[in-house]
Amino acid sequence: MPVPAGAASRAEECFVGTREPLRAADAVAALLILDDGRYVMQLRDTLPTIFYPDHWGCFGGAVEDGEAPLASLKRELQEELEYTPGAANEFARFDFDFSSVGQPKVYRIYYEIRVPATAFGRFVLHEGAAFEAIGGRDLLTQRKVTPYDAYAIWMHLSKQRFSQA
Numbered sequence: 497m498p499v500p501a502g503a504a505s506r507a508e509e510c511f512v513g514t515r516e517p518l519r520a521a522d523a524v525a526a527l528l529i530l531d532d533g534r535y536v537m538q539l540r541d542t543l544p545t546i547f548y549p550d551h552w553g554c555f556g557g558a559v560e561d562g563e564a565p566l567a568s569l570k571r572e573l574q575e576e577l578e579y580t581p582g583a584a585n586e587f588a589r590f591d592f593d594f595s596s597v598g599q600p601k602v603y604r605i606y607y608e609i610r611v612p613a614t615a616f617g618r619f620v621l622h623e624g625a626a627f628e629a630i631g632g633r634d635l636l637t638q639r640k641v642t643p644y645d646a647y648a649i650w651m652h653l654s655k656q657r658f659s660q661a
Contacts, residue, residue: 507550514544525556
């Protein structure tokens with residue numbers, strides 16, 4: 497249902513209208529891929545204190561002090577989905593420089609994880625508004641996806657194109 501002219505939805509207000517402080521941090525994210533190629537994505541909560549509220553994004557989160565990135569990813573997946581992955585292969589790393597706004601340089605590391613259908617069927621959501629398995633094309637053309645996660649998914653879908661160059 498469209499929002500009346502001049503009235504912003506709560507999600508919209510949390511995304512572009514809030515003045516809540518944000519903190520940049522090192523982070524990890526999972527490209528959770530089912531056998532049919534769909535990506536398991538999280539609809540992020542509508543909170544003014546998180547990056548890209550009410551957008552679809554990869555599961556994952558901040559790396560705690562002294563924590564190795566892969567250990568952080570496994571902790572986050574356990575906390576968010578009650579899921580312990582088998583193999584997790586580093587796929588991409590993005591570096592962000594927030595120094596112009598008084599914050600540090602941080603990284604976001606993406607891990608590729610193949611998820612069997614049986615494991616997907618046992619996921620229990622503890623963080624976020626919803627989760628869903630979504631085809632890459634639909635994610636990139638039909639959904640509001642966090643830009644950095646959209647770029648990682650696009651890279652993943654296009655990886656054969658890179659190997660041909």
